[in-house]
Amino acid sequence: MAVIDYGMGNLHSVASALAHVGAERVVVTHDVEQIRAADRVVFPGVGAIRDCMAEIRRLRCDELLQVALTEQHKPVLAICVGMQALMSHSEENGGVDCLNVIPGTVRHFGHPLHDADGQRLKVPHMGWSEVRKVSEHPLWNGIPDATRFYFVHSYYVTAGDRSLLAGSVDYGVCADAALARDNLFATQFHPEKSHTAGLQLLRNFINWTPAC
């Protein structure tokens, strides 16, 4: 299993969480051969989108990801900024074009932000929010609806094709918390930081055999 490393932030927690739930031979790498040889790929990400996209393109991680998704049909899990990078465009850093793997937008939560009761909400959205399961998916196995996961983000995803929505989160706006298409699953929250529920999702990922 390969965790794609494009030099942005701490990827050890993703790797150690995967190892903790039983993944064998987890490599954190941007090496073409290692990623091609992996049977599963995790595409994480933290930090600002402009720097992330620049590194993704410089290290040709975008091409590797395409190969894994559409030629090799491997299970791919994208996390947080990894999910945002899959969209068409992000508002962050004055506007950045992303990979357009899933057509959709990444927008700022806005200011000021309030919940339905008029309570002020802080940005970044940092902490544990309930995720509404919108569709059944093997990665939700053993995870009840409205389970709390750990989020930390100031920008949120809206996929163009609403049939891809696997989970949503309410934080002043209704944001996409999880998207699923064929052999790809993407989460805005951090499963590797989401305690037992997050570990369950990662366990589901390493046991997942997509239909396609």
Added chain:
Amino acid sequence: MGLAKRIIPCLDVDNGRVVKGVNFVGIRDAGDPVEIARRYNEQGADEITFLDITASHEGRETTVHTVEQIAEQVFIPLTVGGGIRSVDDIRTMLNAGADKVSINTAAIHNPELVRQASQRFGAQCIVVAIDAKRVADVDGQPRWEIFTHGGRKPTGIDAVAWAVKMAELGAGEILLTSMDRDGTKNGFELGVTRAITDAVDIPVIASGGVGNLQHLVDGILLGGADAVLAASIFHFAEYTVPEAKAYMAERGIEVRR
């Protein structure tokens, strides 16, 4: 249901051991940080904060190793603070497995560090720690100043204005400790907590003075904090994290359970 208020046990670590003192004097040994972090993870803590109070260089190496061990076993967010002075220090801690890094004195000497760090690593992992102490009122209004050196050295900087400036520079969160209350078990200093939570749009963690579970509730309902940090009430098993969450939930606070 909205965002849960967070409970964050804090480990003050000196030379590889968890300690907790009253106003940083009269330190008590509370045990092995890895073991304690694992216990809080199992109890359902929402995050863990690790504050390194080791002075020596050798001790700092121990800290990196301890952070690595905790990160391998604890699958909730981990913040590391204490002695962070440069972008390199931040990178070292993030590479060791920290999710966030807390900057305190270095932000006072070099506020640009906050901007640089936030641009490099993202606001989500930059916490600015503020040690505030009540000073003489100005025009009948309460005022709090930033103090360094464990609350002994005044800086003349207004704590509320500083929090606003840190948020503008790119801090993702404020860790606010009342130096009047830290270690006293008399509860948070609610005045400064409220003033800062109202002044900034980023989350604020209240710290310093927790002696019982009502103090946690007050920090959130009266102080407006997004998260509450406590050390000794958990270390010495006066209360467990689930007891704290049950108490808060009974008083209408959303918690993760």
